[in-house]
Amino acid sequence: MLAAQRKEFLLARLERDRRLVAKDVAAELGVSEDSVRRDLRELAAAGRCQRVYGGALPASPAVADYGTRREVEVASKQRVATAAAALIRPGATVILDGGTTALAVTRALPAGLAATVVTHSPTVAAALAGHPSVEVYVLGGRLFRHSMVTCGAAAVEAAQAVHADLFLLGVTGVHPDAGLTTGDADEAAMKRALARRAADTYVLASTEKIGAASRFAVLPLDAVAGVITDAPPGDPTVGRLTAAGTAVIAA
8 A cells, every 4th residue: 555545544544433543553554553653744744633642633623823713614613602602691700712613602692691701812802892791801911813812921820810600612622532622832721721710611612623633732521511512413522522421512
């Protein structure tokens, strides 16, 4: 089997199983494990998979730049946003993450909702200006333009003053093995800091994030109250999440 054929085989196997063990695939194909690992390195360099210890997971398309992500799975994000907005009770204090799904949450909020929203996203804060009964607090810090959020030491320090009922967390990958992941280390640290300031954390997970993984861990799945997704109940990853005890909220 030529290298190009092996790579297509590896991608097809990732699409089917949502994970790949290099040793097992090498034995199945009758090639060296080094050959499979080399193929995976090249696929990862091209953004086609996410390498992990012993193999690979599907790469998340949600690591693209902010402008590109606004055009990805728009209807899926809106469904997730609608289900997430329903979790926000009148009078609650909510931390709303950055990203395109969080932005969709602002559009899904009831017009007369009276609540407090804390965010580190200038884009989300600006969108909330159209909700006169929502009190908005913006956490300052270094602007990470890729996701249009603040992060870094100043933003983490600002978050320490917050005590919230709910955190709506955006990630780029939700995988039973890798947990919750994103594409930037500083952004991952900021998300962890925000999760520590809320009584409950729910994950905003549109379809393209289910079964995918990115480079940096945010939280393990057992650290959140649930995952909000519109992925079908028959999706193998959803089945594995549920079997592992993760609460999955259908959007």
